[in-house]
Amino acid sequence: MLRTQTIVVKIGTSSLTQSQTGLLALSTIATLAETLSHLRRQGHRVILVSSGAVGIGCARLGLTERPRTMAMKQAVAAVGQGRLMRVYDDFFTTLQQPIAQVLLTRSDVGERSRYVNAYNTFQALLEIGVIPIVNENDTVAVQELKFGDNDTLSALVASLVEADWLFLLTDVDRLYSADPRSFPDAQPIALVTHMEQLAQLQVQVGSPGSQWGTGGMVTKIAAARIATAAGVRTVITEGRFPHNIEKIIQGEPLGTQFAPQLQPTNARKRWIAYGLIPTGKLYLDDGAVKAICQQGKSLLAAGITTIEGEFDSQDAVQICDRFGKEVARGIVNYSSSELQNIRGRHSREIATILGYAGAANIIHRDNLVLI
Known part of the structure; x- marks a missing residue:
């Protein structure tokens, strides 16, 4: 009998949009919706953490670069978030899969009562077969209450719901010893059993992301550190091929996997370590x-x-x-x-x-x- 697992999937702006124009990569989003809906039909509990609101807002408004001021970022995010959820709703509705929008700020996990309430909300949504689509509430969060990037947000969500898997979908197929786009002889890394291994392999994590996004390999490794401490197996894999999520769960050696800690810290201590500012x-x-x-x-x-x-x-x-x-x-x-x-x-x-x-x-x- 198939064991029900809780799966958190984070997709970045670089995977959701076309690199040159910032317009939505609709084929990728369609495949992602198919994959997550199929996982739900198999009985798994699925959460999607989606970036893209600011990038999509920029494209919608004809902006050629990401805004620099907080007020403009929040305005552009407000434009993009509605468009992003409309696209998700269209695809998931076609597949008869209900979804819900969940917008979080850092204070939602920083205050213990709100942390517990967020946990209860996620559990209720998953119990009735809904796929929550999570993003940072960019339109209201002040700088001090921002997660900083959705890699961190996804790791905190995975920790909160005590997930089995966290998938970080990005623009490379796995972690390498250096950026393979600049160093052709960079060595692929299939499995990280402990975080100190990365220092021993002299892994270079490169630049902080694309022109439309805020992440990069630095934030993904930091997210893996948070998630594995909570006992969550974490995977970095290529966002253009969402079907790989199912293949990895079935045991195929794709992407880079970070092994979970065998004795994860308890929920309260995870909240102290990563929820509080x-x-x-x-x-x-x-x-x-x-x-x-x-x-x-x-x-x-x-x-x-x-x-x-x-x-x-x-x-x-x-x-x-x-x-x-x-x-x-x-x-x-x-x-x-x-x-x-x-x-x-x-x-x-x-x-x-x-x-x-x-x-x-x-x-x-x-x-x-x-x-």
Whole structure:
């Protein structure tokens, strides 16, 4: 009996549009709709994360390059999003497959209650056989609340719904040791078992995407890191051939696969690591880094050497070693102004210094996740 799987597919602007004109690549979209509808008929739960609103809006308005200002990007996205959903609706309706539009901003996954609500909405849509089509809500998101690219958005959605697969459809057939368009002798990479393997292979990730898109191989590798940490098998493959999705699920060695972590982090810790937006940094001495990274302990004030940024209690912060490398993220029990007074001090001194009794730890290990 076929096992039902949850499959998230992200398609980029470079695959959805013609490179020279920015007009829609209708044959690709038609094949994508056929493939995803077929997966649904097989019983799988399918989510599509689609870029393209800004690129399609540019083509619709006759613009020759992507807008540079936030206001113009949002205006163009508003034009393009309606056209994009109309095209999807036409193709999926022909195939008798219901779809739904889901527009997200970073705050939808940054606030715990909205994160849980987003999860419930996705589950309800999948339960009734709908394919949600997800995009960032470009028309309202301010810069601080943007995902930055839909590769990151797709990884967060895959993590949120605890997907089995994340497919990142792009303009190359797989990951290479260098850009094959510039280096003909670049070596293909079929499987990445751990992210450090990419550094060992000296993978060069190239430029940040096409003139119409915002992604690139850098963001896809970052997305794979998020998704595999959640236990999601991630694949980079060519967007012009959506049928390859089914072939890969059936075991054909196409694209580049990133193996999922065998012991994925739990949902709350994934939310802390990737859903929240850090508002500050804490720099630690070597002893504190060892205590939290190797011994699984909570962070104490004594190990903090430097504080950067302004934040309140219960905000998320980055935790860095003395060289500035991020080693963890967590939710703090004290504000930045309080921490300036108690950093480097013993926990028993906190009440005397602040004038009131607070938590013994700065970040409890249950609110701390290693990066």
